[in-house]
Amino acid sequence: MRVATYNVNSIRIRLHCLDQLVQDGQPDVICLQETKVTDDAFPYDHAAQLGYPHVAVRGEKSYNGVAILSRHPFEAEERWSWWGQGDSRHLKVTFRDAFELHCFYVPSGGPDPDPEKNPKFAHKLGFLDEMTAWARDARLSGRKVAILGDFNGAPLENDVWNHKKIKRQVGHTPLESEKMATLLDAGGFVDVGRRFVPPEQFLFTWWGYRHPQSFQKNYGWRLDHVWVTPPLADHLQHHQVLSHARAWERPSDHVPVLVDLK
């Protein structure tokens, strides 16, 4: 089974990118973030025509929003509220006799890495703490669980194009990296990207819009992650970042990440 995660930055203006992802990557399951659409206006027909009749959505107007498209049926669908917010940042589906899959859109955290001054950063830290408490309480490590999505954090030095320049910026601060490491440990997760690409090498999934030619200059960050528990890690076969998606017409600032599980 090939699983993809992709922050589309609005699903409705990115349908051509979804088409291209299906053509190039042939994923069985596609987890989307920042769909920016209410559930009633989600392009279900487009997904069905692409071969994904099974769809779980959790959206809201203009902001956030997650969805899971699947070629195969899933048994259950759950939406949990995190950090006391009703926002659309998490979906869980379960594939019978296979694994459970959690799609996350972690808060971006705003511009200032000071939780006293910046409530968005406080929200992000609280969200990560709550994910950690869940991962610990749920005793995941004996089960087949995958959590993936836009974690809005690049925890390792080579998860950004210039660690020294970026280490005080939201998304790559030592505090966030520490919290992500604690979450990884609490769930006993394997970081799939770094299972396949050693930490000595750059690995990016996001190139910002703001810097001109950020992709051509490779000013990238690794914000999108796939983490799996050890019983599921035994089934890992392949990992690929579809970097060329950043050069598609009218692209998202993120690119898809693909993982194959036997």
Next chain:
DNA sequence: ATGGTTGTCTCACAA
């Protein structure tokens, strides 16, 4: 310290 760009029932705000 600032600005750069993209998207949204746009002229403000989030990323």
